[in-house]
Amino acid sequence: MATLIGANGEEHTAHLSANDWPAWVREHEHATPRWVFNDTALVYPALLNAGVRVARAHDLRLCHAILRDSALVAAGDELRRAVAWDVSPAPEPPERPVEALFDFASTGPRQVPGDPQEIRAEFDRQRAILNAADGRLRLLTVAESTGALIAAEMRSAGLPWDVAAHEKMLTDTLGERPAAGGAPSIMLQRAEEVRQLLGDMTVSLDSQPKLLRALHRAGILVESTSKWELEEQKHPAIEPLLEYKKLSRLYSANAWAWLDEWVQGGRFRPVYVPGGVVTGRWASSGGGALQIPRALRTAVRAAPGWRLIIADVAQLEPRVLAAMSGDLAMADAARGHDLYSGLVDRGIVATRQEAKIAVLGAMYGSTTGEAGRLVPRLRRAFPLAMAKVDHAAQTGEDGGTVTTLLGRSSPQVSADWMTVQRAATDVDADPGAEQRARRSARDRGRFTRNFIVQGTAAEWALAWLAEIRRGLVALGETSGPATEPSGATFARVPHLAFFLHDEVILHVPEDLAEASAQVVRDAADRAAALLFGTFPLDFPLDLKIAENAGK
DNA sequence: CGCTGTAGCGCG
DNA sequence: AAAGCGCGCTACAGCG
Structure with missing residues (x-):
């Protein structure tokens, strides 16, 4: 059964199988309702897989967390009693087949309530609070909910990733991909060099205590093996050691194994976790979406006939x-x-x-x-x-x-x-x-x-994102659908592809690049006005249109 | 053996 | 100088 709760609280209920649900949503979406989702991260990916996007939503899990703790909420006791909604974020959609024999569903992460009565009850609690609350809180819950939609949509669309360029960079800096269990050749050479210069051909460079003892024996009196402390030291082993650490980091964090796991069909699809940080910033779960080294940006490359819009807010x-x-x-x-x-x-x-x-x-x-x-x-x-x-x-x-x-x-x-x-x-x-x-x-x-x-910066960024999304939808509607030359069958519409606190990357058809860039700029102005009204301060963007996100 | 804690380093 | 906020991820150490 699915229930659509309208903006005025009216209910439309339908008895549906899981297969019928996307079609039902698509049908009702023509009226652009604000959908009430118990948890966007749980329900929206399936809709997107079926090719259904929604314009507006209210996320009960995320808004519960905000309203429960907000000092702007006077009467939140009822909300605080509804502990079933106190679910920590990161409900990663179950994608991998169950591997372990005893991997019962009940041992998975706790989920928000899914039954219509409780969803209705929680929505009524939140609506009563929001109707009585400061307008800023309504703006926040809308922005937070829209962020949840965008997070799912960005994962669905993915960030275009040039696997060949990435692999070339890996072989150039690390050497050939090693067989399982080994390490790349250049990394091994560096390690040998370090051992020779330390006068200890057996020391493991990957064990912090062992490396520290070896450094001491070689007369390098550091308290830790950290980069910033080693940089202070003058010893011939330091330079190759720092180089080794750098290569080792690249190899373990963002090399072939990472590509195999996180890049498919030329798209990097990280799991974003809206509201995952106490301050309201997004977190990520898997893929290290928020820690992609700047040096790897060269692998971000627009599809043929497409462009990237790369924009970040200065300070x-x-x-x-x-x-x-x-x-x-x-x-x-x-x-x-x-x-x-x-x-x-x-x-x-x-x-x-x-x-x-x-x-x-x-x-x-x-x-x-x-x-x-x-x-x-x-x-x-x-x-x-x-x-x-x-x-x-x-x-x-x-x-x-x-x-x-x-x-x-x-x-x-x-x-x-x-x-x-x-x-x-x-x-x-x-x-x-x-x-x-x-x-x-x-x-x-x-x-x-x-x-x-x-x-508050996270709130500004959410407003920026939401305004970008709105502007892009308007652009997409005037551009007409098509398919991507690479063969992927999604509509030829500009879309958000990446978000990192104060930075966005858009993937857009070439002919819409300028218009999309203007959407991003206008969205920054709108975000500033939404939060700060007419306060005389701008939020300038560093923005470029490029085929490649690297230097 | 699996689990948890920590060091270290990547990002804003 | 890693001082001072917020994170995630990997590998190793150490525990039971």
Whole structure:
């Protein structure tokens, strides 16, 4: 049985088999309803596989999590009691056949309720709250739900990936693909070189403790085997060792095994997890979608007759901070150009590099070193922006919660955190207890300080994504359907192909490239207006149209 | 043997 | 200098 709940709460119910469900959705989609999905990640991939897209949805799982914790919700008790909806994200659609004999369905990840009564009840709870709530919260739930649609659609479409170019890069840098169990030839050569220079032909470079001991025996007195510490050392073995570590990383993370698992039919299809980070950022599950090395971008290549639109927002987070705090001085320094240069031009800091350290330090809560020295200058130049993050930090240290512009609140303090704090106030508290309490309070302060900025930036990015999607659909409708030259049978419409916090990649037919680029720019303006109204600050994009995402 | 924790490094 | 936020992934170490 499937139930369609209209925007006014009216129900359309049909008794359907799983096979009939996509056709039913397609039929009703003509009226562009806002579909109520118990969990978009669970139900939408099947629709997409059947060639059915929906324009609008409300995701009960994601919105439950937002509304349950939001400080902008006055009466959320009923929602908090509906614990069946407290399901952590990452319900990866079951694709692989069951391999283990005892892999019962009940041992899989817990899922949101699927029965119509409970779905209806949860929707009614959320609707009552949203009807009474601040408009910002309605905007957030729409943006979050649209993000869930986009995540599924991007996985379905995939990022065009040039496997041959990737493999050539691998053989050039690593050597030929080794047989199972071995390592590529160039990597092995480097390892030999390191062992020779360390004077130990048997040491394993992949075991951190063993490598550390070998380094000590060779007179290299480091405390760890990390790159940044090794870089400080002068010893002939260091350079090939760093090279080995680099190759080793490439081999284990993004080489042939990765290609086999994540790239099929010339498309990279990662699993995006909307709302997977407490701040509202997306996470990913499998494929390492959010950690593709920049060097691998050359493998991202448009299909013949298609183009990529690659766009990222310059200094998204500091701009968001300026706007959400209403700091006109900071907006002035950022408007129309590079924010860091703006700080230099105003004599707040001496160099662009200093500006970067100061701004990041302000948002992350740095107190030591160069950042500690520079942040006070920002406090004088941009008092409103700094007051905003300083207040968020203080709230966090005191055990309170903070909230983004649109209403996503940070998690409550844990019982453990409270215990540590209380232990410090005991009359017979040992000196260590007070220190531990101070430290965990400051840790939390840095978290809440960053939460409001990172979280509001994530909201801006969601609005940007949603506006891009809307603009592309409008473009696609005027362009007419066709098929891709490679033989893949999806419509010849421009689509989002990749998203990474403040960056998007679109895959678009050549003749629509300019129009698509304009959609991306317009969407940034619309996102700014949605969140910050007429506040005088722009969000400039670095945007290029290319066949290849590399340099 | 499978599980969990950690180091290290990739991304914003 | 890895200082200071948020992540995921891999390989190894160490546990029972």
